[in-house]
Amino acid sequence: MTFPEVHKKLGFGFMRLPMKNGKIDTIETNKMVDCFIENGFNYFDTARGYMAGKSEWAIRECLTSRYPREAYVLTDKLSDECFSRQEDIRPLFEKQLRDCGVDYFDFYLMHAMDTRLYKKYQQCKAFETAYEFKKEGRIRHFGISFHDQAHLLDQILTDHPEVEAVQIQFNYVDFDDPAVESRKCSEVCKIHGKPVMVMEPIKGGNLVRLPAEADKILREAGPGSNASYAIRFAAGFDHHFMVLSGMSSMKDMEDNIGYMKNFKPLNEKELQGIQNVIQVFRSRDFIPCTACGYCLKHCPVGLPISDFFSLLNTQKQFNTWNTGYYYRMLTAKHPRASDCIHCGRCEESCPQHLKIRKLLKQVSREFE
Numbered sequence: 001m002t003f004p005e006v007h008k009k010l011g012f013g014f015m016r017l018p019m020k021n022g023k024i025d026t027i028e029t030n031k032m033v034d035c036f037i038e039n040g041f042n043y044f045d046t047a048r049g050y051m052a053g054k055s056e057w058a059i060r061e062c063l064t065s066r067y068p069r070e071a072y073v074l075t076d077k078l079s080d081e082c083f084s085r086q087e088d089i090r091p092l093f094e095k096q097l098r099d100c101g102v103d104y105f106d107f108y109l110m111h112a113m114d115t116r117l118y119k120k121y122q123q124c125k126a127f128e129t130a131y132e133f134k135k136e137g138r139i140r141h142f143g144i145s146f147h148d149q150a151h152l153l154d155q156i157l158t159d160h161p162e163v164e165a166v167q168i169q170f171n172y173v174d175f176d177d178p179a180v181e182s183r184k185c186s187e188v189c190k191i192h193g194k195p196v197m198v199m200e201p202i203k204g205g206n207l208v209r210l211p212a213e214a215d216k217i218l219r220e221a222g223p224g225s226n227a228s229y230a231i232r233f234a235a236g237f238d239h240h241f242m243v244l245s246g247m248s249s250m251k252d253m254e255d256n257i258g259y260m261k262n263f264k265p266l267n268e269k270e271l272q273g274i275q276n277v278i279q280v281f282r283s284r285d286f287i288p289c290t291a292c293g294y295c296l297k298h299c300p301v302g303l304p305i306s307d308f309f310s311l312l313n314t315q316k317q318f319n320t321w322n323t324g325y326y327y328r329m330l331t332a333k334h335p336r337a338s339d340c341i342h343c344g345r346c347e348e349s350c351p352q353h354l355k356i357r358k359l360l361k362q363v364s365r366e367f368e
Contacts, residue, residue: 009235010260011043012036015050016246029062032253039257045244047077060101077111086124108139114148147351150184157192167197172233172274190239197242201234202227204290214280221273228259236265286313295346304334308363327367337363
């Protein structure tokens with residue numbers, strides 16, 4: 001299956017937009033949208049919870065109110081925190097259309113599918129309801145976004161052959177990670193004939209802010225930015241028709257457009273550089289947190305878990321005094337890592353399947 005309406009392999013994810021005075025900088029975002037479209041790109045991705053609930057509003061403000069409907073392809077999602085029964089889904093969908101300022105979505109995805117949520121989506125007949133929207137012409141393509149292991153993805157695609165596309169986390173660090181199983185999930189999609197959209201190609205920025213040793217490897221492999229290696233790696237698989245980038249500045253936009261406008265896969269030297277960087281990450285034992293925020297939503301204590309992990313990764317990388325300083329600043333406003341009550345709700349919601357409770361003990365030992 002192909003989607004001829006999608007012009008190029010790079011998508012603009014409305015989840016890390018530029019901010020000014022605590023609000024989305026719509027002037028800068030407008031410039032980024034204009035640059036994106038002027039260079040032949042047309043795929044935009046949003047969800048109800050992105051940008052603290054403001055992403056769909058930003059889509060209307062910066063894209064759909066400024067361009068004709070045929071100028072862009074828009075993906076939105078049915079997120080589990082927004083409904084509790086089947087009767088909730090249609091009113092939510094109608095509101096999403098209004099908030100985005102469109103009459104239909106090109107793609108509509110069952111969001112963040114994992115073992116727990118698959119049961120909920122089944123019980124609430126979410127697949128059937130979304131497929132009704134397609135029959136009504138209010139979505140063009142129906143799919144899922146997925147955060148779990150390959151065996152579950154195979155089950156879902158077997159149970160629901162009507163799924164047309166799958167969004168998976170895929171990057172070179174997670175490629176053979178036994179928790180994320182990027183490669184295996186991609187292969188399951190290929191076996192089922194489902195085109196792939198890639199999310200987290202730079203792993204929440206972790207593949208841009210590389211350790212000095214890894215950064216040096218890529219500088220020697222070629223002239224591209226660190227982001228370019230990660231995104232081109234993800235785009236280099238034939239059945240991956242889209243790679244999403246959560247761009248937050250014109251600098252990010254111009255860099256991504258520079259190497260994706262006329263996309264070329266990584267060459268042998270660049271691929272070898274990637275393999276060498278993977279070995280650096282494995283030797284450093286970094287926490288592969290992408291700062292998605294799902295754990296915080298479910299933490300009854302309100303622990304800023306991803307911030308803690310970012311500080312611990314920085315300490316491992318640079319071993320500097322000021323990470324401890326920032327930990328003290330952070331915990332002046334939030335609970336400490338040692339305040340964890342070990343309920344496990346964070347681990348149930350973590351797309352990376354991190355052992356969060358165990359890792360919080362590491363944070364506590366390091367900084368407290």
